[in-house]
Amino acid sequence: MKLIDIIHRPANPAPYAEGEKIPWNEPAFSARMLREHLSQAHDAASRRFETIDRHVAWIHRAILAGRTAKILDLGCGPGFYASRLARLGHTCVGIDYSPASIAYATEHARAEGLPITYLERDLRSAAFGQGYDLVMLVYGEINPFRRAEAAAILTKARQALVAGGRLLLEAHTDAAVVEMGAREPSWFSAETGLFSDRPYLCLTDHAWDAGERVATNRYFIVDAATGEVTRHAESLQAYTDDGYRSLLATCRFDEVIFHPSLTGKPDPAQQQLIAIVAS
Numbered sequence: 001m002k003l004i005d006i007i008h009r010p011a012n013p014a015p016y017a018e019g020e021k022i023p024w025n026e027p028a029f030s031a032r033m034l035r036e037h038l039s040q041a042h043d044a045a046s047r048r049f050e051t052i053d054r055h056v057a058w059i060h061r062a063i064l065a066g067r068t069a070k071i072l073d074l075g076c077g078p079g080f081y082a083s084r085l086a087r088l089g090h091t092c093v094g095i096d097y098s099p100a101s102i103a104y105a106t107e108h109a110r111a112e113g114l115p116i117t118y119l120e121r122d123l124r125s126a127a128f129g130q131g132y133d134l135v136m137l138v139y140g141e142i143n144p145f146r147r148a149e150a151a152a153i154l155t156k157a158r159q160a161l162v163a164g165g166r167l168l169l170e171a172h173t174d175a176a177v178v179e180m181g182a183r184e185p186s187w188f189s190a191e192t193g194l195f196s197d198r199p200y201l202c203l204t205d206h207a208w209d210a211g212e213r214v215a216t217n218r219y220f221i222v223d224a225a226t227g228e229v230t231r232h233a234e235s236l237q238a239y240t241d242d243g244y245r246s247l248l249a250t251c252r253f254d255e256v257i258f259h260p261s262l263t264g265k266p267d268p269a270q271q272q273l274i275a276i277v278a279s
């Protein structure tokens, strides 16, 4: 793309029309994203370790009642949840399509001798296997999937559970996705960063499709040396609490409990996400 294509961009892009997600699975992008996952300076990509420690303590104590379990972590990233759960005695499988994250997670599990299997797969096409006590998908990653894809993933999750097993979904609140779609455009510059190893400008704009109830974020990355523009886009489906109940009912989860956060308590730093436990 050229700079003029930014000027001529459609004002209200249709959901998913300009891209499904940022390219988590593209090798060079995933290597740069791994740096963001590992950074303890911010909560982008993954949250800081002190927060993840609190989440894992709640999952172990409140959801699993301290009993050892077989756990499937969908969109596991570099394995920050799976590794902590494995250290508490659980056996884990992590699935993610980021090559750099899966390589990092695999190497660290091997070095520590943890009972974790990591699979580099797309959640939309991966076989999940069976016999899990808990399937989890955290940090709001259910919302970027189209509604039908989300339903298919959650149906596979339900089929992967043992009788009495549970799904743990950490999802965006309805208000958070609506607010995202209404944000003003913004920009930043970087010498190097997530979007490029070369100096670039990142121009961001947002759109809201009221009919579909989908927010779209667009990132126009302008290479400082050449002026070449690369566009990334992601769309997020909004769900009310009833929307989540109905999505989970479609996937044949019958008991659904909402928690204010992955610590079981309101978290002032994380009001845009809720934790949903379904059985």
Ligand SMILES: C[S@@+](CC[C@H](N)C(=O)[O-])C[C@H]1O[C@@H](n2cnc3c(N)ncnc32)[C@H](O)[C@@H]1O
Pocket (backbone or CB within 6 Å): 021, 024, 025, 045, 046, 047, 074, 075, 076, 077, 078, 079, 080, 081, 095, 096, 097, 098, 101, 121, 122, 123, 124, 138, 139, 141
């Ligand atoms: C926000 S990160 C969260 C990572 C991890 N759960 C954590 O909280 O540390 C979302 C993860 O979902 C993965 N992901 C997104 N779409 C995916 C897909 N279609 N198949 C597999 N993994 C996917 C990304 O690669 C990324 O690692």
